[in-house]
Amino acid sequence: MNSSVLQAIYQRRSIREFTEREIEPEIILEIIRAGIWAPSGLNNQPWRFVIIGDKDIKEQLSRQTHYSHIIMAAQVLIAVYLDKEAMYDSVKDYQSAGACIQNMLLAAEALELGAVWLGQILKNKAEVNTILKLDDRFDLMAVLALGYPRHKEQESTRKDINEFILRD
Amino acid sequence: MNSSVLQAIYQRRSIREFTEREIEPEIILEIIRAGIWAPSGLNNQPWRFVIIGDKDIKEQLSRQTHYSHIIMAAQVLIAVYLDKEAMYDSVKDYQSAGACIQNMLLAAEALELGAVWLGQILKNKAEVNTILKLDDRFDLMAVLALGYPRHKEQESTRKDINEFILRD
Numbered sequence: 001m002n003s004s005v006l007q008a009i010y011q012r013r014s015i016r017e018f019t020e021r022e023i024e025p026e027i028i029l030e031i032i033r034a035g036i037w038a039p040s041g042l043n044n045q046p047w048r049f050v051i052i053g054d055k056d057i058k059e060q061l062s063r064q065t066h067y068s069h070i071i072m073a074a075q076v077l078i079a080v081y082l083d084k085e086a087m088y089d090s091v092k093d094y095q096s097a098g099a100c101i102q103n104m105l106l107a108a109e110a111l112e113l114g115a116v117w118l119g120q121i122l123k124n125k126a127e128v129n130t131i132l133k134l135d136d137r138f139d140l141m142a143v144l145a146l147g148y149p150r151h152k153e154q155e156s157t158r159k160d161i162n163e164f165i166l167r168d
Numbered sequence: 169m170n171s172s173v174l175q176a177i178y179q180r181r182s183i184r185e186f187t188e189r190e191i192e193p194e195i196i197l198e199i200i201r202a203g204i205w206a207p208s209g210l211n212n213q214p215w216r217f218v219i220i221g222d223k224d225i226k227e228q229l230s231r232q233t234h235y236s237h238i239i240m241a242a243q244v245l246i247a248v249y250l251d252k253e254a255m256y257d258s259v260k261d262y263q264s265a266g267a268c269i270q271n272m273l274l275a276a277e278a279l280e281l282g283a284v285w286l287g288q289i290l291k292n293k294a295e296v297n298t299i300l301k302l303d304d305r306f307d308l309m310a311v312l313a314l315g316y317p318r319h320k321e322q323e324s325t326r327k328d329i330n331e332f333i334l335r336d
Contacts, residue, residue: 004172005278009202009271034177036326038270041287045327050335092287094259098266102206103177110173119209119260132335158204159213161197167218167300
């Protein structure tokens with residue numbers, strides 16, 4: 001298990017260009033299942049999901065972000081929400097949303113999909129809720145764009161690990 | 169890679185009882201390295217870490233939470249922070265802290281360590297900063313307690329996956 005898990009963590013990249021290959025519905029469910037096995041405070045499981053494959057809805061969503069081309073190129077979008085009625089502590093619930101999203105990104109990597117975490121669209125989260133016919137009980141956390149990767153040349157960098165360690 | 173990554177996500181449990189076996193320093197660094205390969209908005213890499221193995225510091229920290237016994241039983245604690253000078257959007261930075269912590273928990277699982285994400289101690293985060301000699305530039309996100317697991321009998325549950333899917 002050791003090397004595969006660390007390999008997925010280190011090799012995962014944001015993928016923004018996808019092939020025409022469709023994603024089987026059970027693969028999407030597996031990615032959501034990975035998400036809900038994130039930890040949450042008091043095990044409150046506050047995450048909710050909307051699966052979007054419809055081209056018309058994608059077009060409407062694409063107008064809510066600078067990253068329209070990624071929204072349109074994706075085979076499937078998953079909008080990740082918090083249910084305010086399930087939340088108990090906003091900082092901890094936002095953290096748990098992040099843990100859930102990270103599990104989904106790692107599951108996508110393991111399943112040989114490409115994915116990118118889109119956050120800029122949050123500036124229009126009210127409009128996104130209108131498009132998806134959700135009321136403000138549901139707080140948009142991110143939109144994940146998914147598809148089979150057109151390439152895997154994306155690079156990323158991190159500062160030296162010692163810059164992150166304040167005390168030892 | 170497929171099954172190992174999903175297996176780590178599904179089998180990971182909060183471990184609160186540890187053996188006396190020490191954790192090698194390079195294992196702790198590997199867990200932090202996994203953390204910093206989380207995604208962050210604009211790649212701002214806002215996470216910071218304090219590694220705590222000293223018994224006296226653990227004793228002081230143990231007085232800041234109901235979970236004193238876990239703090240004292242852990243071989244090593246890692247306090248996870250956000251650097252306010254690196255933050256750009258609090259919701260997205262809290263999410264990124266959650267993604268970082270989840271990577272660390274999965275890395276611990278892959279490395280056969282046990283770990284638990286402690287959040288209740290955040291109610292005394294100012295006191296934790298005093299103990300760790302950090303000023304309020306650094307915002308405590310969680311304390312991870314780590315050690316080799318005494319057992320792996322911990323169970324966990326999730327609601328049915330369909331309860332999380334709002335629309336499809």
